[in-house]
Amino acid sequence: xxxxxxxxxxxxxxxxxxxxxxxxxxxxxxxxxxxxxxxxxxxxxxxxxxxxxxxxxxxxxxxxxxxxxxxxxxxxxxxxxxxxxxxxxxxxxxxxxxxxxxxxxxxxxxxxxxxxxxxxxxxxxxxxxxxxxxxxxxxxxxxxxxxxxxxxxxxxxxxxxxxxxxxxxxxxxxxxxxxxxxxxxxxxxxxxxxxxxxxxxxxxxxxxxxxxxxxxxxxxxxxxxxxxxxxxxxxxxxxxxxxxxxxxxxxxxxxxxxxxxxxxxxxxxxxxxxxxxxxxxxxxxxxxxxxxxxxxxxxxxxxxxxxxxxxxxxxxxxxxxxxxxxxxxxxxxxxxxxxxxxxxxxxxxxxxxxxxxxxxxxxxxxxxxxxxxxxxxxxxxx
Numbered sequence: 477x478x479x480x481x482x483x484x485x486x487x488x489x490x491x492x493x494x495x496x497x498x499x500x501x502x503x504x505x506x507x508x509x510x511x512x513x514x515x516x517x518x519x520x521x522x523x524x525x526x527x528x529x530x531x532x533x534x535x536x537x538x539x540x541x542x543x544x545x546x547x548x549x550x551x552x553x554x555x556x557x558x559x560x561x562x563x564x565x566x567x568x569x570x571x572x573x574x575x576x577x578x579x580x581x582x583x584x585x586x587x588x589x590x591x592x593x594x595x596x597x598x599x600x601x602x603x604x605x606x607x608x609x610x611x612x613x614x615x616x617x618x619x620x621x622x623x624x625x626x627x628x629x630x631x632x633x634x635x636x637x638x639x640x641x642x643x644x645x646x647x648x649x650x651x652x653x654x655x656x657x658x659x660x661x662x663x664x665x666x667x668x669x670x671x672x673x674x675x676x677x678x679x680x681x682x683x684x685x686x687x688x689x690x691x692x693x694x695x696x697x698x699x700x701x702x703x704x705x706x707x708x709x710x711x712x713x714x715x716x717x718x719x720x721x722x723x724x725x726x727x728x729x730x731x732x733x734x735x736x737x738x739x740x741x742x743x744x745x746x747x748x749x750x751x752x753x754x755x756x757x758x759x760x761x762x763x764x765x766x767x768x769x770x771x772x773x774x775x776x777x778x779x780x781x782x783x784x785x786x787x788x789x790x791x792x793x794x795x796x797x798x799x800x801x802x803x804x805x806x807x808x809x810x811x812x813x814x815x816x817x818x819x820x821x822x823x824x825x826x827x828x829x830x831x832x833x834x835x836x837x838x839x840x841x842x843x844x845x846x847x848x849x850x851x852x853x854x855x856x857x858x
Contacts (some may be wrong), residue, residue, distance in 0.1 A: 477548075482523060482541045485548045485563065495567050498572045500558040504579060507594070509558060512579060513540045513551060515589035522550060533839045556844055599806075600837060601827040606822045607676040614669050618794070624655050628782060631656075632774050656778050663785045666741070667793060671705075671740045674733060674797045678708050679819055681804065684834045685716035685812070691832065706734065712804070717813035729803045732796045739786070739793075755780050770831045 477485065500509070513520075522539025533777065538553040547564020562571065583590065631643070631652050682700060690696045700708070700715045706725055742752060744782035756776075759766040782788070801820075819825065819836060826837035833854050 477521060477541055477543055479526070480520065482521065482548075483736045485541070488550055494565060495561060495563045496571075497562070498560045498570070498575070500560060500572070500576065504558070504576045506553055506558055507597070508583070508590075509551070509579065510538065510553060511590040511597075512583060512586060514593045515586040516582070517542060522552075524552060527629065532837060535843060535845055554844075555842070568696045599829040600835075602824055602826050602837060605680065605820070605823055605825050607673065607680045607820055610673040610676050612823065614666055614673055614794070617662050617666045617669075618791075621659055621666070621790070621858055624659045624662075626656060626659045626787065628779065628787075634773070653778065656782070659787065660781050660785045662785050663790050665742060665786050666790050667786050668744050670793050671733075674800050677704055677820065678705065678712070678804070679814060681712065682708065682716060684816065685718050685719055687715060690715055691799045705737065708728075709804070713807070718808050719817075720809045720842070721807045723804055723807050727803065729796075729799045733800045736793050736796050743786075754782060755783065 517540060520538045520540050522541035524536040524539035528534040528536065536552045536554055536559075538551075540551045542549050542551075544562075544564075547562070549563070550561040552559040552561070560572075560575070566570070633649055633652060679701060686697070686700065690700060700711075702710070709723050709730065710725050713722040725734075756770045756771055759768065786793070805817055808816060819834065822836045823840060824836075824838065825834055829836050
């Protein structure tokens with residue numbers, strides 16, 4: 477149908493009063509249906525093709541509006557299903573199995589042309605950005621940690637506070653201990669993940685900007701990713717395109733990150749680093765303890781854990797990782813820095829299976845809608 481005929485058909489009140497809809501999922505794969513319709517009828521001709529914006533952020537991506545014996549049939553290619561609207565058939569008629577069967581049976585007749593159209597389609601694979609996967613987890617844990625409102629200077633309790641009943645003291649200690657125990661677990665998790673977050677950023681830059689001759693050689697490719705993190709950072713300008721300066725691992729930013737990695741290793745691997753774990757000194761006269769100085773009940777309990785898990789250090793370490801990523805980006809050429817900065821902020825990415833190019837395929841939100849029944853003026857969206 478020509479666009480003029482499509483508009484005329486959609487204005488036909490009699491046909492609009494008699495219509496049925498169906499949803500097709502993967503019973504008829506959207507890529508197969510697209511190639512079939514294009515092979516048999518040519519490019520999409522429906523109104524939605526004129527309404528869509530020239531990018532992937534649309535409710536309806538393609539639209540074929542076709543004649544059939546009773547009236548008009550519309551195929552809408554959406555993000556989660558194919559919506560089919562049949563005008564000229566009263567609601568309640570279920571033609572879905574028959575329609576799918578007939579289309580599949582027709583594949584053989586149009587197979588060569590379908591194959592040619594499929595060959596012209598760019599093949600992309602969607603994947604999760606490993607850097608954003610870790611970063612989002614860290615940000616959520618930080619939100620939980622902030623919600624606990626742990627402030628040792630305010631929460632510090634004394635076991636024998638004047639004028640306070642023993643039961644009340646015990647209840648307050650229990651409540652504070654529960655909050656701090658939860659906070660210590662969150663803090664441990666965040667500090668363990670921070671070096672991984674930085675490493676995921678370095679790996680993503682390496683993956684996107686790797687020189688073609690290194691990418692094409694499997695051994696060189698694998699070797700680039702298997703190097704220790706300091707070597708990977710030092711050699712970014714060697715293994716990648718787009719760097720205007722070589723990252724200097726002796727810089728203050730990199731030294732701080734290296735210190736953070738060592739701290740994480742002690743924390744994660746349970747290294748017995750006494751100088752970092754010590755909290756008190758005591759003498760013994762036989763089996764009699766003689767304290768060098770007294771520590772309060774608070775200092776001997778919750779404060780020890782707070783210091784060993786780095787409750788006060790965690791936010792400074794987040795800044796250290798952010799500073800490293802900012803520094804590496806600053807070493808890139810201006811145009812490349814802008815492009816990489818945009819890509820690394822996306823949670824979902826795509827890779828072209830032919831060229832290996834990485835890109836952002838869809839926006840960072842999901843939108844769906846369903847046409848409402850004719851008698852209902854409201855529509856639903858999510």
